[in-house]
Amino acid sequence: xxxxxxxxxxxxxxxxxxxxxxxxxxxxxxxxxxxxxxxxxxxxxxxxxxxxxxxxxxxxxxxxxxxxxxxxxxxxxxxxxxxxxxxxxxxxxxxxxxxxxxxxxxxxxxxxxxxxxxxxxxxxxxxxxxxxxxxxxxxxxxxxxxxxxxxxxxxxxxxxxxxxxxxxxxxxxxxxxxxxxxxxxxxxxxxxxxxxxxxxxxxxxxxxxxxxxxxxxxxxxxxxxxxxxxxxxxxxxxxxxxxxxxxxxxxxxxxxxxxxxxxxxxxxxxxxxxxxxxxxxxxxxxxxxxxxx
Amino acid sequence: xxxxxxxxxxxxxxxxxxxxxxxxxxxxxxxxxxxxxxxxxxxxxxxxxxxxxxxxxxxxxxxxxxxxxxxxxxxxxxxxxxxxxxxxxxxxxxxxxxxxxxxxxxxxxxxxxxxxxxxxxxxxxxxxxxxxxxxxxxxxxxxxxxxxxxxxxxxxxxxxxxxxxxxxxxxxxxxxxxxxxxxxxxxxxxxxxxxxxxxxxxxxxxxxxxxxxxxxxxxxxxxxxxxxxxxxxxxxxxxxxxxxxxxxxxxxxxxxxxxxxxxxxxxxxxxxxxxxxxxxxxxxxxxxxxxxxxxxxxxxxxxxxxxxxxxxxxxxxxxxxxxxxxxxxxxxxxxxxxxxxxxxxxxxxxxxxxxxxxxxxxxxxxxxxxxxxxxxxxxxxxxxxxxxxxxxxxxxxxxxxxxxxxxxxxxxxxxxxxxxxxxxxxxxxxxxxxxxxxxxxxxxxxxxxxxxxxxxxxxxxxxxxxxxxxxx
Numbered sequence: 037x038x039x040x041x042x043x044x045x046x047x048x049x050x051x052x053x054x055x056x057x058x059x060x061x062x063x064x065x066x067x068x069x070x071x072x073x074x075x076x077x078x079x080x081x082x083x084x085x086x087x088x089x090x091x092x093x094x095x096x097x098x099x100x101x102x103x104x105x106x107x108x109x110x111x112x113x114x115x116x117x118x119x120x121x122x123x124x125x126x127x128x129x130x131x132x133x134x135x136x137x138x139x140x141x142x143x144x145x146x147x148x149x150x151x152x153x154x155x156x157x158x159x160x161x162x163x164x165x166x167x168x169x170x171x172x173x174x175x176x177x178x179x180x181x182x183x184x185x186x187x188x189x190x191x192x193x194x195x196x197x198x199x200x201x202x203x204x205x206x207x208x209x210x211x212x213x214x215x216x217x218x219x220x221x222x223x224x225x226x227x228x229x230x231x232x233x234x235x236x237x238x239x240x241x242x243x244x245x246x247x248x249x250x251x252x253x254x255x256x257x258x259x260x261x262x263x264x265x266x267x268x269x270x271x272x273x274x275x276x277x278x279x280x281x282x283x284x285x286x287x288x289x290x291x292x293x294x295x296x297x298x299x300x301x302x303x304x305x306x307x308x309x310x311x312x313x314x315x316x317x318x319x320x321x322x323x324x325x326x327x328x329x
Numbered sequence: 330x331x332x333x334x335x336x337x338x339x340x341x342x343x344x345x346x347x348x349x350x351x352x353x354x355x356x357x358x359x360x361x362x363x364x365x366x367x368x369x370x371x372x373x374x375x376x377x378x379x380x381x382x383x384x385x386x387x388x389x390x391x392x393x394x395x396x397x398x399x400x401x402x403x404x405x406x407x408x409x410x411x412x413x414x415x416x417x418x419x420x421x422x423x424x425x426x427x428x429x430x431x432x433x434x435x436x437x438x439x440x441x442x443x444x445x446x447x448x449x450x451x452x453x454x455x456x457x458x459x460x461x462x463x464x465x466x467x468x469x470x471x472x473x474x475x476x477x478x479x480x481x482x483x484x485x486x487x488x489x490x491x492x493x494x495x496x497x498x499x500x501x502x503x504x505x506x507x508x509x510x511x512x513x514x515x516x517x518x519x520x521x522x523x524x525x526x527x528x529x530x531x532x533x534x535x536x537x538x539x540x541x542x543x544x545x546x547x548x549x550x551x552x553x554x555x556x557x558x559x560x561x562x563x564x565x566x567x568x569x570x571x572x573x574x575x576x577x578x579x580x581x582x583x584x585x586x587x588x589x590x591x592x593x594x595x596x597x598x599x600x601x602x603x604x605x606x607x608x609x610x611x612x613x614x615x616x617x618x619x620x621x622x623x624x625x626x627x628x629x630x631x632x633x634x635x636x637x638x639x640x641x642x643x644x645x646x647x648x649x650x651x652x653x654x655x656x657x658x659x660x661x662x663x664x665x666x667x668x669x670x671x672x673x674x675x676x677x678x679x680x681x682x683x684x685x686x687x688x689x690x691x692x693x694x695x696x697x698x699x700x701x702x703x704x705x706x707x708x709x710x711x712x713x714x715x716x717x718x719x720x721x722x723x724x725x726x727x728x729x730x731x732x733x734x735x736x737x738x739x740x741x742x743x744x745x746x747x748x749x750x751x752x753x754x755x756x757x758x759x760x761x762x763x764x765x766x767x768x769x770x771x772x773x774x775x776x777x778x779x780x781x782x783x784x785x786x787x788x789x790x791x792x793x794x795x796x797x798x799x800x801x
Binding site for chain 1: 354359360362369
């Protein structure tokens with residue numbers, strides 16, 4: 037049984053015509069993975085044994101490592117101090133006959149500045165294009181945590197909100213209308229207390245549904261930006277879309293270019309940005325279709 | 330003009346057109362919208378709770394006056410529990426592995442007609458080294474690690490960082506260094522990895538170079554044993570545990586002081602610069618999960634560290650046996666070296682035995698004490714202790730250790746300086762390798778390895794001179 041990484045080398049040799057054929061199949065495929073295998077490999081993620089890749093993002097000290105352990109069944113040491121996860125932890129789990137690779141990103145408050153942590157998290161979500169990004173938030177500090185959530189939702193449209201530390205929120209008398217929150221954000225919201233494994237089965241279910249495409253997210257996008265900025269964004273977004281029609285997050289790229297983000301400018305110049313386009317993801321197609329192609 | 334360039338020039342033109350600060354206005358709208366969403370979905374209790382546990386506890390634990398005393402008190406309690414709790418199980422494990430299994434293994438080797446040197450290397454060298462490491466390390470680790478992990482799980486470490494931030498800032502180092510320092514108490518290699526939380530390369534290097542001043546788990550047993558022999562013996566038996574724990578905390582605090590002094594020195598000389606600002610969130614206190622903590626600290630830490638110690642102890646045991654049994658002229662290699670280095674050792678308030686032990690123990694700090702005792706027995710030609718040349722023996726009673734060391738010419742000064750030298754010497758091989766992996770620099774790895782041992786030699790020398798001047 038050839039693994040996918042072997043198929044990757046085979047498909048790299050396909051002619052342009054064949055590529056087009058593959059694309060057609062890819063776009064017809066309902067529950068295909070969307071992650072960018074080429075870039076994931078560059079980021080050091082080996083996907084040969086997995087169907088989907090899940091990124092775990094969130095503010096520091098919201099219990100990401102605990103959620104990671106709960107999802108993977110691993111018992112990695114966790115600690116009650118921000119910045120515990122200094123190495124990018126990876127693990128895997130199986131759910132509904134699909135194999136998921138899960139990557140625990142460093143905790144960050146935002147994705148807008150240029151500290152190492154934030155770049156690691158942002159680059160992974162932007163270039164790795166995980167099939168699902170699980171955003172772990174502290175239910176007792178929702179407002180501040182939402183800052184990061186809104187930024188992640190600008191980059192990806194496949195996300196699940198893990199409303200963690202619900203036990204602490206309850207203890208503090210904080211009530212959260214999670215259905216209303218899900219409606220507003222346009223993504224599944226799962227209340228959890230990962231330390232007690234509460235809510236983890238529901239989290240797994242939603243990760244599966246978003247990854248396979250049976251749950252279609254309609255993520256909240258920033259709307260209260262100034263009219264002038266909004267106009268500039270849409271003008272630039274159109275231009276980018278013309279050049280890279282398959283780019284999944286042109287609006288966010290436009291915003292970063294307007295802000296003068298050097299890293300994004302460079303990736304536009306050196307063609308890395310082009311790799312983000314969906315038409316370069318044929319490598320991640322399921323085996324059966326490849327055989328017919 | 331290519332399309333790429335046209336996109337970029339459009340972006341530049343638009344940026345001027347908008348005029349306002351895009352970053353600020355974007356951040357502002359993110360905050361605004363986060364607030365409006367939150368106000369729709371979150372209901373907070375109308376009245377604030379009468380008593381806020383976290384805030385009250387933080388007022389105490391991070392208070393100007395009580396912060397540090399409470400920190401030292403907590404450390405002292407952890408060590409006291411470790412010292413008191415580890416004695417009995419250590420003796421029990423030694424009784425099984427050394428008193429029972431060791432003679433039994435000898436009989437088996439004899440029954441198989443094994444040559445004397447093979448029996449010597451395998452049974453008296455390798456087996457005894459491993460047995461000793463297990464019996465002396467397992468009980469303190471099995472107590473110390475879970476206690477430390479409970480404190481970590483509870484959320485105390487960031488408070489330590491908060492308390493120490495001002496000190497580190499004065500030393501020109503990063504406040505988060507307090508976190509890598511506390512991780513170093515478990516294992517310096519882990520502490521070096523933990524410095525990744527520090528963004529600035531300058532401050533990270535300072536944290537890496539000074540992490541060795543955090544007494545690691547491999548050195549705690551040395552500290553505890555020597556402290557109970559030389560400090561605990563100074564006072565009546567019922568106070569011995571407290572005095573021993575106090576002496577160990579004293580050395581640990583001295584290590585923190587060296588961390589600060591060396592950080593200051595580095596940031597004034599080869600690593601010049603200002604301390605950078607950072608934000609560190611104080612997480613809420615969380616009730617520690619006792620069972621899970623026991624499980625993870627036993628599996629993740631105790632067994633892994635113990636396994637490492639065993640892996641290093643086995644070949645070291647063979648080396649000890651060989652240097653004690655291969656003779657050049659009338660004396661064994663070990664005795665030759667001890668006699669040759671003894672004058673220098675005495676000058677430092679140590680002796681040749683300790684110097685040789687630290688050379689043999691470069692792979693792992695854990696095997697210093699067994700090596701010291703074995704070599705002492707050998708060089709002092711003690712009879713009736715141990716089983717002969719190169720045989721490490723059990724230490725079920727600290728009295729026995731005291732007897733051996735006194736017969737070997739040890740004084741209070743030797744004990745004190747061994748504790749200092751154990752704090753101030755080169756990192757173990759694993760840590761040196763980790764430093765190289767993290768810095769990718771031979772220069773910084775060399776500095777981090779040589780600096781502590783130079784400091785150790787200098788400080789032991791001065792302590793010895795002072796001690797001899799005042800006491801003798």
